[in-house]
Amino acid sequence: MLLQPLSTIAFIVFLFQISIAAQTLDDKRVEFTVPAAPWVFTLDGKNYTVEQQQIKSDGKDGYFLLSNDKDGVTASLFIEPVVKCKTSEECRDMVYRIGNPKWGELQNVVQSKIGEVSYFEFFRPTIQGQPIKMLDMYAEFVQDGFWIDLHISKVLYKKEDHALFENLVKSAKFENKTGKLKPSKVASVEAAQKILDIWIPLWDAGKYEQAYAGLAELAKKSFNNKIWQDYWTTVRKPLGKLKSRKLFLAEYRKSLQGAPDQSGAIFQYKSSFENRESVLETFAMMLEKDGTWRVASYMTD
Numbered sequence: 001m002l003l004q005p006l007s008t009i010a011f012i013v014f015l016f017q018i019s020i021a022a023q024t025l026d027d028k029r030v031e032f033t034v035p036a037a038p039w040v041f042t043l044d045g046k047n048y049t050v051e052q053q054q055i056k057s058d059g060k061d062g063y064f065l066l067s068n069d070k071d072g073v074t075a076s077l078f079i080e081p082v083v084k085c086k087t088s089e090e091c092r093d094m095v096y097r098i099g100n101p102k103w104g105e106l107q108n109v110v111q112s113k114i115g116e117v118s119y120f121e122f123f124r125p126t127i128q129g130q131p132i133k134m135l136d137m138y139a140e141f142v143q144d145g146f147w148i149d150l151h152i153s154k155v156l157y158k159k160e161d162h163a164l165f166e167n168l169v170k171s172a173k174f175e176n177k178t179g180k181l182k183p184s185k186v187a188s189v190e191a192a193q194k195i196l197d198i199w200i201p202l203w204d205a206g207k208y209e210q211a212y213a214g215l216a217e218l219a220k221k222s223f224n225n226k227i228w229q230d231y232w233t234t235v236r237k238p239l240g241k242l243k244s245r246k247l248f249l250a251e252y253r254k255s256l257q258g259a260p261d262q263s264g265a266i267f268q269y270k271s272s273f274e275n276r277e278s279v280l281e282t283f284a285m286m287l288e289k290d291g292t293w294r295v296a297s298y299m300t301d
Contacts, residue, residue: 030066033177034079035059035249035268037146041079044171047071055301059248059270059280073164075152082147091140091147092118103136104128114169117141121165123157133157139169185252192265192285193250195293200283203298204242208232216286216294218259235300240274245281256286256296263287264296 030045085091135157249268280301
């Protein structure tokens with residue numbers, strides 16, 4: 001039985017949920033960014049899995065959730081423009097001062113630094129009457145007009161677990177986006193974009209059969225032409241005619257989710273249509289075994 005339009009969207013997005021802003025690197029690091037930030041923020045990602053990520057349509061704010069099942073550690077981070085605090089210490093003091101009603105009873109509150117990074121931490125013996133023995137740490141980073149609020153926590157905390165918190169904070173690095181791509185990767189991104197520039201007008205014009213022909217083989221194996229037509233009808237058609245489309249993110253990826261042995265590229269556009277003024281469009285490209293770039297997915301915010 002063919003999927004209905006709403007199910008089709010979930011189906012395609014599930015199969016090709018490309019990690020736009022967080023990805024695992026070759027050296028077991030995981031990186032985070034938002035389109036407006038000039039840098040990529042990376043952490044030691046050994047044993048960590050990115051569970052959630054949300055990027056606002058303005059490209060300035062992001063939320064990410066990580067879990068470490070091996071060590072029982074959970075980490076989350078917000079990226080947003082720095083407005084109300086200007087330094088790591090100021091942001092730490094602000095977060096602590098504002099507080100959170102969900103924190104409940106706090107014990108052993110500490111305000112200190114790990115290197116240049118200001119943090120505060122506290123122990124919670126219980127939450128809503130349940131014994132959890134949780135340690136929470138909030139570490140604050142400020143870089144080039146953006147603020148990162150990193151929250152690390154662990155249930156059934158023991159003193160020896162503190163090294164897990166410290167090591168994660170110490171592993172943090174910032175890398176300028178402009179310096180990320182090696183020459184060979186730049187050439188790959190350019191090659192992928194040339195193919196995408198041919199494919200996009202077909203997609204915009206509703207020529208979904210021709211657009212389907214330009215999909216990666218993995219995509220074609222996962223859903224047929226009719227499902228792809230339903231996807232265009234449900235996702236692209238309601239936007240109406242294109243008014244403007246501006247590229248603001250192009251990134252090479254060593255691998256894509258669902259295809260670990262195939263490299264890819266991510267392109268994001270800030271677009272405007274007759275029926276919707278502001279749309280974040282994301283195209284994922286996949287390098288096929290024959291050396292040809294083909295489209296892996298299309299998503300909107």
